[in-house]
Amino acid sequence: MPDKKLHLAAFVSAGPVSGSHAGWRHPEADGDLLSAAYYQNIGRLLEEGRFDLLFIADILAIPDTLGGSLNSQLRYGALGALRLDPLVVLSIIAGATKHLGLGATLSTTYAQPYVLARALATLDHLSGGRAAWNIVTSFQEAEARNFGLTEQLSREGRYERADEFLEVVTKLWNSWEDGALVRDRQTPLFADPARVHRIDHSGKWFNVRGPLNVSRLRKDVRSSSKLALRIVAAISLRDGPRSSS
Numbered sequence: 001m002p003d004k005k006l007h008l009a010a011f012v013s014a015g016p017v018s019g020s021h022a023g024w025r026h027p028e029a030d031g032d033l034l035s036a037a038y039y040q041n042i043g044r045l046l047e048e049g050r051f052d053l054l055f056i057a058d059i060l061a062i063p064d065t066l067g068g069s070l071n072s073q074l075r076y077g078a079l080g081a082l083r084l085d086p087l088v089v090l091s092i093i094a095g096a097t098k099h100l101g102l103g104a105t106l107s108t109t110y111a112q113p114y115v116l117a118r119a120l121a122t123l124d125h126l127s128g129g130r131a132a133w134n135i136v137t138s139f140q141e142a143e144a145r146n147f148g149l150t151e152q153l154s155r156e157g158r159y160e161r162a163d164e165f166l167e168v169v170t171k172l173w174n175s176w177e178d179g180a181l182v183r184d185r186q187t188p189l190f191a192d193p194a195r196v197h198r199i200d201h202s203g204k205w206f207n208v209r210g211p212l213n214v215s216r217l218r219k220d221v222r223s224s225s226k227l228a229l230r231i232v233a234a235i236s237l238r239d240g241p242r243s244s245s
Contacts, residue, residue: 009053009103010046014039014084016077024077033082039089040096053101054093055134056086060110061142087119094127103132109158110138110147113168114208121173121214129218137162164205171199175211191215 016024016033023029032038046054063080066072073081086104094102102123106116124131137158138144144152153161180195199210 007053008049008051009055009101010042010051012042012054012056013079014056014058014086014089015079015082017079021076021078034084036092039093043093043097043100047097047100051100053103053132054090055103055132056089056105057134058083058086058105058107059140059143060107060138061140061146063140064142065140087123090131091123091126094123094130098128100130101132102127102130103134105134105136107136107138107143108162108165109153110143111165113165113206114172114210114212117169117172117212118214120169121212121217124217125214135162135166161205164203168199168201168203168206168208171201172208172210172212173217175199176216178216181215 012018014033024031024033030038030041043054059080061080062070062073063078064070064073072078086106090102090104093100106120108116120131120133137155138152139158141152144150152158175197176191177195177197180192182189182192184190196211199208201208201210
């Protein structure tokens with residue numbers, strides 16, 4: 001019978017707590033959560049512990065669901081009290097680790113597909129193909145009010161937008177063919193124009209010409225299946241699970 005392998009993923013918040021809302025008050029807790037060293041140390045510890053993935057959850061507002069007030073979140077340092085940008089934090093961790101997968105929650109509701117596709121492709125390259133995306137739609141009214149809306153989109157609207165968002169992102173990631181980035185100094189030929197394509201997407205939610213101005217991902221994203229993109233990270237871990245030896 002073949003040996004079974006256990007995959008380990010750490011749920012991390014780029015803020016005061018990840019699990020217990022009182023965690024930041026523990027006498028031995030590292031309180032320097034606004035420093036690069038704090039997150040680099042977390043990444044190193046997880047890598048040494050043979051974790052496959054560090055995953056940062058995120059929201060785009062301080063929750064005010066309790067009586068319409070921010071008081072309880074801020075006063076007690078709850079999960080939503082402070083959230084640093086997960087892509088910036090993961091970029092810092094990428095430089096301090098070699099194998100750890102780097103995943104982030106990134107919402108399709110209040111982002112633009114070109115910006116997100118570019119940021120994730122950048123992280124994927126700089127980390128050697130270790131980036132992963134937890135694809136979500138935002139659901140809190142407080143988030144909507146941070147983006148010029150008086151109320152959030154309907155559930156149907158959020159998922160319809162998300163479907164098209166993923167379609168555009170996938171097209172952008174595939175706008176550079178394999179081998180398009182040549183970097184031949186003698187010719188000279190930096191990138192082959194015949195292998196870089198506009199996407200000319202025109203839809204209900206987005207109109208995007210393309211191509212992306214970041215070259216092809218370390219990990220191919222060829223599937224156009226919306227279901228598959230919802231179920232798995234749109235950028236997979238490049239090297240798969242590592243042995244425990």
